[in-house]
Amino acid sequence: MKTYVDQDTCISCGMCVSSCSTVYEFNDDGKAEAQVDVVPEELEEDARQAAEECPTSAIEITD
DSSP states (O other), rough: OEEEEOTTOOOOOOOOHHOOOOTTEEEESSOEEESSSSOGGHHHHHHHHHHHTTTTTTTEEEE
């Protein structure tokens, strides 16, 4: 599974970073971004939950 954060939609609320810091981190612009190319299987559910809880739906998940 892969994940992507739309930089134009992200409002830097930090929900994804705090709930799944192994996958998401803040970049130099203060926006969240995925720090892995492929989400490790054991973190897929956490990444999906972060995407579902994102207030602006900036996180995209692809299988």
